[in-house]
Amino acid sequence: MLRVPVQPALFAWARQRARLDVSTLDARFPQLARWESGEAQPTLRQLEQYAQATHAPLGFFFLPAPPQETLPIPDFRTVGAGVPRVSADLLDVIYACQARQIWYRDEAMVNGEAPLPFVGSLNTATPPAEAARAIRQHLGFSVQARSECPTWTEALRLFIAQAEQAGVMVMVSGVVMNNNNRPLDPQEFRGFALSDAIAPLVFINGADSKSAQMFTLAHELAHLWLGQTAVSDAPLAETPPHAVETWCNQVAAQLLVPDEDFRAVLLPGEALETALKRLAKHFKVSTLVLLRRMRDVGWLDRATFWAAYRAEEARLQALAARSAGGGDFYRTTVARVGRRFAQTLVASTLEGRTLYRDAFRMLGIVKPGTFNELGRTLGFPT
Known part of the structure; x- marks a missing residue:
């Protein structure tokens, strides 16, 4: 049987790029250890299956050495030391969003939409509190409106709706496209x-x-007000090494928990646990954000802050591990690509300006019936 000569290092590169280990792939590829050691080579069919399983382009396996992949946008993350190379999942999500953005820009220009004045309207010399005030006023984003939302989900939905009303496409997804077998890692x-x-x-x-x-x-909106493209991990506990990230964090904190509002509701002598529960319900933000703001305004000293932050971080991680996904597929799909984008794409497709094939690719769906039902979910008479 014809075997394909592949450099052994490419098998490990593809596996690590997909964040998979040998034990995970061993059932499907029992010869993987021998491929990686150079003792054996796969057939073309086996190589195609391995490329598909590791989300790697087939052509890469014919290179003389693993490629040095970099992100196609500026990388302001601080997790690099603990994460081996860029994952296939992050790359694929960025490429998918770039394709959607290119399509939407072309469609918007055909429809005569004007540039949005807020993009690039600020710079890092703008005081964070002033920048947050400008963003808040443009969006109509108030602490009062958030505090009246019954749940975290409703508060986030309101924030997203306000950003999209201002002209920002907001896409929220925990997986690559609609593939639930490719979950995204918040640590990356x-x-x-x-x-x-x-x-x-x-x-x-x-x-x-x-x-x-x-x-x-809030952090990524600050990037847009700077007119800057970037991928972030938005660390809260420490000062990021990038000055831009520090500024965006400060703006996000002021946007969500303004100094004047925060100081007004702090109660001297209140137990920390009680204060966190009360303030999280009021501001609808993470308790980690509240701890950071307590440190910023001097309500917590450094030692107390760090002890409380680490304990709260561990509690939230344990809570997240117990939570389950689910929900309506069509509403989830709209959230994953953004309502603004989905409505524009469906309308363009139904009016004949966009091919169904291209719409399916950008939405991550394959069946006409699924597209029609998605259209009905968005209010189109399909």
Whole structure:
């Protein structure tokens, strides 16, 4: 049987790029250890199956050595030391969002939409509180409206709706496209912004908690107001090494928990656990954000902050591990690509400007019936 000569290092590269280990792939590819050691080579069919399983382009396996892949957008993450190379999942999500943005920009220009004045309207010399005030006023994003939302989910939904009303495509997904077998890792990234004057886009890692997603959205919006494209992990506990990330974090914190509002509701002598529960319900933000803000305004000293932060981080991670997914497929799909994008794409397809094939690819669906039902979910008489 004809075997394909592949450099052994490419098998390990593809496996690590997909965040898979040998034991996970061993059942499907019992010869994998021998392929990686160079003792054996796969057939073409086996190689095609392995490329599909590891989400790697087939052509890469014919290279003389593993390629040095880099992100196609600026990388402001701080998780690099603990994460081996860029994952296939993150790359595929960025490429999918870039394709959607290009399509949306073209469609918007055909429809005569004007550039959005807020994109790139600020710079890092703008005081964070002033920048947060400008974003808050443009979106109509108030603490009062959030505090009246009954749940975290409703508060996040309101925030997303306000951003989309302003012209930002907001996409929230915890998986690659609609593939539930490819979950995204919040430890690798929490979100990214693709800046554009006509088609600004924010992607939020939906595998993160709802309260964490709130901070990520605020952080990525700050990037858009700078007119800057970037992928972030939005760390809260420490000062990021990038000055831009520090500024975006400060703006996000002020946007979600403004100094004047925060100081007004802090109660001297209140137990920390009690304060966190009360303030999280009021501001609808992560308790980690509240701890950071307590440190910022001097309500907590450094030692108390770090002890409380680590304990709360462990509690939230344990809580996230017990939570389960689910929900309506069509509503989930709309959230994953953003309502603004989905409505524009469905309308363009039904009016004949976009091929169904292209719409299916950008939505991550394969059946006409699924597309028609999605259209009905969005209010189209399909």
